[in-house]
Amino acid sequence: MSAARGNPLDLRAWLDQARALGELKDVAGADWDLELGTISELNVKRSHPRALLFDRIQGYPAGYRVLTCSTASPARLASILRLGSERDHRALVQKLRGQPARWQARAQDFAPLEVAQGPVLENVMNGAEVDLFAFPAPRWHERDGGRYIGTGCMVVTRDYDSDWVNVGTYRVMIHDRNHVGLDMIAGKHGAIQYRKYMQADKPFPVCIVIGADPLGYLVSGIEVPFGMCEYNYIGAILGEPVAVVAGGLNGLPMPAAAEIVLEGWAAPGDERIEGPFGEFHGYYPGKAATAPAVRIERVYFRGDPIIVGSPPAKPPNDYSYSKAVMRSALLFDALAAAGVPDVAGVWAHEIGGARMFNVVAIKQRYAGHARQAGHILNQCGVGAYLSRYSVVVDDDIDPSNLQEVMWAVATRTDPAIDIDIIQRGMGSKNDPMAIAYPYRAPFNSKAIIDACRPFDYLAEFPAVAEASKPLQETVRAKWKHVLGD
Ligand SMILES: Cc1cc2nc3c(=O)[nH]c(=O)nc-3n(C[C@H](O)[C@H](O)[C@H](O)COP(=O)(O)O)c2cc1C
Missing domain, CATH: 3.40.1670.10 (UbiD C-terminal domain-like)
Structure with missing residues (x-):
């Protein structure tokens, strides 16, 4: 993509790089129910874990894939962060030093660029056609409260009383064919925006990006300052704006080459039991609790879509x-x-x-x-x-x-x-x-x-x-x- 057209955060372009680096392994025939999660968990504890691309997942068409362990090596992390080739983590830390401050300072120059078309629009499920079980969302661990389609994801939301768009990584559990639970810890930017809509008794618009260049979830999973859009920050890392397509229903911007995007609203008062799910430190610290339920009105997806998975677990874990x-x-x-x-x-x-x-x-x-x-x-x-x-x-x-x-x-x-x-x-x-x-x-x-x-x-x-x-x-x-x- 040329700078004028922006960067659509195409996961497949990054997968080609990872493959060329010898950092990607294909896995065929795993079951979405616990097997895929356990393979990933055992893999990430090896001394040089490769990223795993699962295909022919049991019960799903060939081509419907799940990627795990994407950020779990210095070489892959350096390529995701556009820091050149690096295979030593001490050198990677040195290369990273000072960069977050520079990226943050430059972010205002990289507003996302809206484009009319993108691979994400290749397929659409509308209204009654929406079926989240069409995708091989894993049940990662035995004690999990459900199938988590969103782990290495980007949750796009807009402020109630300003045009600030936030992108955060928050876990997403499937409730039924067209509802997901969204766990945003109090104080996280998405949670602050959600509260404002609830106080105004208005539905909260959401687009959930399930799969994109891993730079997307890497940045939406870190503390970018309040009021700043993560797309700007990603643009500063790339040196070009992120190319986005506006959701057809709620207008929220999604990367033009996203793999799967769930578009919908969390209605006031619709909070359902979500979890339990493990935490970054390796425990299930709380019991299942209520969290906003998002009704999915439309799903956009590429042909042969890829879910990016990054579940927490006892460390070392996926992220x-x-x-x-x-x-x-x-x-x-x-x-x-x-x-x-x-x-x-x-x-x-x-x-x-x-x-x-x-x-x-x-x-x-x-x-x-x-x-x-x-x-x-x-x-x-x-x-x-x-x-x-x-x-x-x-x-x-x-x-x-x-x-x-x-x-x-x-x-x-x-x-x-x-x-x-x-x-x-x-x-x-x-x-x-x-x-x-x-x-x-x-x-x-x-x-x-x-x-x-x-x-x-x-x-x-x-x-x-x-x-x-x-x-x-x-x-x-x-x-x-x-x-x-
Ligand atoms: C893979 C991954 C999963 C995460 N899951 C959650 C989650 O379920 N809920 C949450 O509040 N934060 C979660 N986080 C942490 C947030 O993404 C992080 O605090 C981020 O800064 C939130 O975005 P915000 O600053 O825009 O609120 C996760 C981070 C990663 C990398």
């Missing part, structure tokens, strides 16, 4: 890697902005859902440097929500390597003085520990673990018993046939 990379870069920038010098690396670990177990490596420069880094990592704007453990290590430790981090914790701390506790910090109602808390509001306590060598004993601290780096490199090069690349 924990992309969250780890994105949040590590944001935390790195936040530390620099707060004036913490000599940060060598930051890693928001997948095991903590990229929120609950974060590590910063520093080159210690002065007394107190380590505590400063740890407290800011824990309490900065990007980091405070549901932060639990923030660990500070010396720069000889790779912060993304749990084995090394925990070795530093085990050997360079004196627990009585090296663990600071912050009480009544910013928590979440989705905290799996909330069940055992005494608080009447979403607080949690936080631990800052200073696992750096004590600054006042640096010179005397015992030397590490291992071959020096130059010796390791020489021996590795000479003994490649024994040690591998």
Whole structure:
């Protein structure tokens, strides 16, 4: 697509790239009921998981497909973010540093471009023809409350009293042939817009994009500022506007090459039981509860449509890697902005859902440097929500390597003085520990673990018993046939 015509967020163009990179695997014959979800879950826990493209799904026509694990490797994430080729996550974090601020600053120059036609209009189901079970929406896990057609999706909504269009990733469960449940946590932009319509007793217009270039759900799944349209932000990453087609019924903009779009309204008072569904930290923290039900009046879809799936689960899960990379870069920038010098690396670990177990490596420069880094990592704007453990290590430790981090914790701390506790910090109602808390509001306590060598004993601290780096490199090069690349 030329810049003048905008970028239609075509998933198939990206799939060609992923295939060329050797990052895509075809899977035929899986059952949408638990099997597809379990294959994806086991796949994403492998050391180099490929993206999976499921076809010939049981009970569905060949060509009706589901893509999973799309963002779960450095090479794929770099290509989705248009950051060139990158196969190392530390280098990817470095490339990402500063970019979110630049994208945000440029977003106003990339308003979406409305076009009249696009592949998304190839097929239409209208009114009584609407049947959401025509698509192979998976039941991902045994305890899920239903089939979730929307996980790696983009939910497009418009403000009640302004023309601000928001695009958020919120889970979407099928209730019946033409209704879905939409779980938007209070405070999320879609939820704020929904409340305004409900207060005015007006139906809430919604378009749900089930499948597009994964850049779409990656951006709609991060905290883009209030009042800013995610399409603008995506345009800033692409360097060209997103090409959109207006929904024929409610006028909301959908990417011109979207795979499937559900168009409809949530009527005032129509809230139904939704869930349960797992959370990013790996638990079902709450019981099923009511959520807005959207009546789908029309479905647009491409020939041989592809659902993009990205379900949460015990980490590493489908999107924990992309969250780890994105949040590590944001935390790195936040530390620099707060004036913490000599940060060598930051890693928001997948095991903590990229929120609950974060590590910063520093080159210690002065007394107190380590505590400063740890407290800011824990309490900065990007980091405070549901932060639990923030660990500070010396720069000889790779912060993304749990084995090394925990070795530093085990050997360079004196627990009585090296663990600071912050009480009544910013928590979440989705905290799996909330069940055992005494608080009447979403607080949690936080631990800052200073696992750096004590600054006042640096010179005397015992030397590490291992071959020096130059010796390791020489021996590795000479003994490649024994040690591998
Ligand atoms: C795959 C994925 C699934 C998500 N599911 C939900 C969800 O069901 N409900 C929710 O409120 N947020 C969910 N989130 C987080 C929101 O997408 C995120 O907070 C985003 O910033 C919301 O958009 P908003 O800032 O425009 O409200 C999910 C994120 C991802 C990446």
